[in-house]
Amino acid sequence: MIMKFIKSQLIEVIEWTDNTTDTMVYRFPVKGNEIKMGAQLTVRESQVAVFVNEGQIADVFEPGRYQLSTENMPVLTKLKAWKYGFNSPFKAEVYFVNTKQFTNQKWGTSNPIMMRDTEFGMIRLRAFGIFAFRVNDASTFLKEIFGTNRVFDTESIVGQLKRSLVSGITDLIGESKIPALDLAMHYNELGEAATDALQPRFSNLGLQLVSLFIENISLPEEVEKVMDKRTSMGVLGNMQQYTQYQAAEAIRDAAQNEGGGLAGAGVGLGAGAGLGQVMAQAMSQNMQVGNNQSQSQPSKPQADTTTCSKCNSQVPREAKFCSSCGNTMVSPKTSCVSCGHELTEGAKFCSDCGSAQELKCSGCGKDLKPNTKFCPECGTKA
Incomplete structure (x- = not known):
């Protein structure tokens, strides 16, 4: 009976089987009991066993199977002043630390x-x-x-x-x-x-x-909420066109509303007139947008056209007025035959020196072009 009691006070196997998911540290129940020198210590994967002596951390065991002895417990051996080959039971606290994630x-x-x-x-x-x-x-x-x-x-x-x-x-x-x-x-x-x-x-x-x-x-x-509103506006695009579309839908629904007598007929006529106005406004605005786009993005000038200085439309070079806006086209420039001053093409006298720009042949009286040296009719020197 006494031997059975003594044996129950000696711990021969030290291990911890974790059946939880959140336990980080487990203290092996050795309080009041003694650990037998030579006891088996099993440390499983994702565990670390720590021996503590009187509140001071001693030896730390990584995963593996150990037979406790003074050789594999050097710190505890030193703390307790054990001699090599110590075989008597001893007391120490054993903590298993879970190292898993x-x-x-x-x-x-x-x-x-x-x-x-x-x-x-x-x-x-x-x-x-x-x-x-x-x-x-x-x-x-x-x-x-x-x-x-x-x-x-x-x-x-x-x-x-x-x-x-x-x-x-x-x-x-x-x-x-x-x-x-x-x-x-x-x-x-x-x-x-x-x-x-x-x-x-x-x-x-x-x-x-x-x-x-x-x-x-x-x-x-x-x-x-503000972001949702901004997103909705971006999805709808042109708000004015969307408003017109909504108005047209509402007028259509009102026109299709079942009603008897003159009241129903009046609603239908009013809805039709309203729908016509909405559609006319939409077409007018679309045409205006198209004109603005054509004005803001003029086509490439052709060789026989010139650009209007007012609306940037392309008009024939010989035209005196712009066909789009009616602006007076500036005549091409030429130079004075005497002083070289820039003149409007067709000018008869120079605005700078007063020289006549239209020459006549002194022999036959034929009109000559500027810078002509000899008359093409009679050969007289100009």
Whole structure:
């Protein structure tokens, strides 16, 4: 009976089978019991076993199977001043730290992020997404966070991590100065930048921020309504034409409204007249737009035409008036036969020196062209 009691106080197998999804640290139940020297320690993948002696972290065991001895517990051997080959039972606390990734951890802004936008001015943004983390330094994590609890799960620390994430992401979005309308195309870049920027905060706790994703950054409801209206206006295009179309539809519906007697006939006649006016206005405006476009985009001038100085229309070079606007066309220029002063073609005398521009042959009296040296009729020198 006594031997059975003594045997029950000695722990011979130390292991932890995790059947949860959120447990980060599990303390093996050795309180009041002693660990037998030579006991079997099993550390599974994504686990780390930490031996603690009187509140001081001693040996850390990576995944594997161990038979406890002074050789594989050098720190604990030194702390307890054991001699080599010590075989007596001993007391120590054993903590299993889960090093797997804890995924799908949700984060979000509890209060809107104030931001100055180039298009909308001062706006408030809300953001949310998910992140994943893991323990990458069991000793630091036990010192900074865990303490002496029996079990430690993600709920015990996620709240602090979320607040740290929101603070860093808020600062990052504000410094990026990305326009609110362009934030959606930078989710991946912002998530990667936030992961790098926030990693030192996690490292101080013995953790690693594995990934961070931004699922959505939303604008205030009033800003979204303004954006919807602007989008609708862009889709409708020409608002005046759309208004005319709506009016025509309303008149048509009124004309088709079933009504008896003269009242129905009056509505139909009035609707028809109204529809005619609307269509006439639309055609007139379309013709005006067409004329404006033709004036603003003149066709390339032809070799036998010239450009009107008033409306830019192309008219025949010999025309005296523009056929589009009636503007007087400027006559082609020529030069004075005596002084070279620029004159309007057809001028008989020079406005600068007074010389006659029409020459007559002194022999036969035939009219000669300017700069003619000999008369083509009689050969007399001009």
